[in-house]
Amino acid sequence: MSGIVEDPEEKYKLITKGLQEVLNGQIIKKILTEEKRHVKIYLGTAPTGRPHCGYFVPMLKLAHFLKAGCEVTVLLADLHAFLDNMKAPLEVVNYRAKYYEFVEKAMLKSLGVPIEKLKFVVGSSYQLTPEYTLDLFKLANIVTQNDAKRAGADVVKQVSNPLLSGLIYPLMQVLDEHYLDVDVQFGGVDQRKIFVLAEENIEALGYKKRAHLMNPMVPGLGQGGKMSSSDPNSKIDILETPKQVKKKINSAFCAPGNVEENGLLSFVQYVVGPIYELQHGEGQFEFFIDRPEKYGGPISFSSFEELKAAYKEEKLSPVDLKSGVADTINKLLAPIIAEYQASPEFQEADTKGYPAPGKDSKKKAKKEKKRGTKYPGKKDETEDDVAKKLEDTKIED
Numbered sequence: 001m002s003g004i005v006e007d008p009e010e011k012y013k014l015i016t017k018g019l020q021e022v023l024n025g026q027i028i029k030k031i032l033t034e035e036k037r038h039v040k041i042y043l044g045t046a047p048t049g050r051p052h053c054g055y056f057v058p059m060l061k062l063a064h065f066l067k068a069g070c071e072v073t074v075l076l077a078d079l080h081a082f083l084d085n086m087k088a089p090l091e092v093v094n095y096r097a098k099y100y101e102f103v104e105k106a107m108l109k110s111l112g113v114p115i116e117k118l119k120f121v122v123g124s125s126y127q128l129t130p131e132y133t134l135d136l137f138k139l140a141n142i143v144t145q146n147d148a149k150r151a152g153a154d155v156v157k158q159v160s161n162p163l164l165s166g167l168i169y170p171l172m173q174v175l176d177e178h179y180l181d182v183d184v185q186f187g188g189v190d191q192r193k194i195f196v197l198a199e200e201n202i203e204a205l206g207y208k209k210r211a212h213l214m215n216p217m218v219p220g221l222g223q224g225g226k227m228s229s230s231d232p233n234s235k236i237d238i239l240e241t242p243k244q245v246k247k248k249i250n251s252a253f254c255a256p257g258n259v260e261e262n263g264l265l266s267f268v269q270y271v272v273g274p275i276y277e278l279q280h281g282e283g284q285f286e287f288f289i290d291r292p293e294k295y296g297g298p299i300s301f302s303s304f305e306e307l308k309a310a311y312k313e314e315k316l317s318p319v320d321l322k323s324g325v326a327d328t329i330n331k332l333l334a335p336i337i338a339e340y341q342a343s344p345e346f347q348e349a350d351t352k353g354y355p356a357p358g359k360d361s362k363k364k365a366k367k368e369k370k371r372g373t374k375y376p377g378k379k380d381e382t383e384d385d386v387a388k389k390l391e392d393t394k395i396e397d
């Protein structure tokens with residue numbers, strides 16, 4: 001990766017590159033041109049489910065921020081993972097936070113990003129202090145239940161009988177901006193309503209308004225922990241073996257000539273291409289497929305458009321696209337897996353954070369399935385009841 005960008009305008013371009021939306025960009029511009037200091041940015045990740053290949057998308061943005069000379073903090077939002085319908089129980093959440101830290105560092109290293117300047121902070125390390133708690137209560141006296149509920153609608157899992165924790169979640173995300181001492185919060189555009197809640201309320205606590213940067217939600221890449229069942233990339237675990245990667249990619253939906261619903265092309269467009277550009281310079285692109293001789297031999301594309309056109313015209317077959325993508329993913333994952341194998345701490349965080357389901361929990365899941373209940377709905381509620389209720393309680397925008 002080439003060195004740090006110096007020109008303020010170039011820095012701003014890199015910081016906002018590929019984003020879907022920027023709120024209060026002038027805050028960033030002022031820091032770069034008038035205050036002439038490093039911009040402080042954070043990304044919060046709630047250590048819930050296992051990280052998958054879709055995580056390369058936000059990691060790439062962290063790479064841009066670092067290259068633009070920003071001070072970057074990753075918040076390991078352990079309490080948020082707990083507050084969101086107990087996606088991570090307290091007994092395992094600290095291991096999961098560790099696991100996320102190992103994975104995110106290894107992913108960035110695999111991208112060739114220097115990570116010495118990257119800071120990791122565990123949420124509960126400051127979110128349980130008296131100051132933070134009092135601020136939370138102050139904020140709870142400003143924000144209505146309705147506004148807190150709406151703010152979390154795209155982030156907190158929506159269930160029937162929503163718990164109070166789902167209202168606390170967005171308030172804490174607002175406070176984090178101040179307690180992490182940053183200028184900017186970055187996240188997927190799914191965080192938008194919480195970002196706006198922050199912009200509308202943080203000043204009432206006597207704190208400054210922050211800028212907000214939003215990545216698009218890439219079709220099929222299941223970011224933000226939200227798995228997309230229609231796409232294989234989002235289901236490829238960061239520690240997947242090469243054989244499993246091939247198998248999952250091979251079973252991906254990828255119809256000949258169809259460039260519209262094509263998770264593999266999306267992966268090349270939003271992950272493979274930008275990684276190549278990060279490593280080789282602005283505007284550079286290469287996608288190589290080691291195609292067998294009998295189908296025309298190895299082939300290389302020098303722009304995404306060229307690849308897309310070849311696929312659309314059926315000059316490139318699904319089998320070949322799949323093999324190119326699987327090889328690329330395996331290359332990206334190899335150093336991560338090597339790091340895992342060399343680190344007992346990394347392994348411990350994994351096995352303790354995600355313990356294999358015991359007999360009991362399997363039995364329980366089976367029973368629940370049979371009974372048609374769905375956690376955390378009420379005991380006698382069926383999935384249909386829950387769906388209907390969700391429909392009834394939908395918030396109109």
Ligand SMILES: N[C@@H](Cc1ccc(O)cc1)C(=O)O
Pocket residue numbers: 043044045046075077080155172173174176177187191224
């Ligand atoms: N809401 C983020 C996680 C997060 C938590 C706390 C924060 O301060 C920031 C972000 C997510 O959906 O993953």
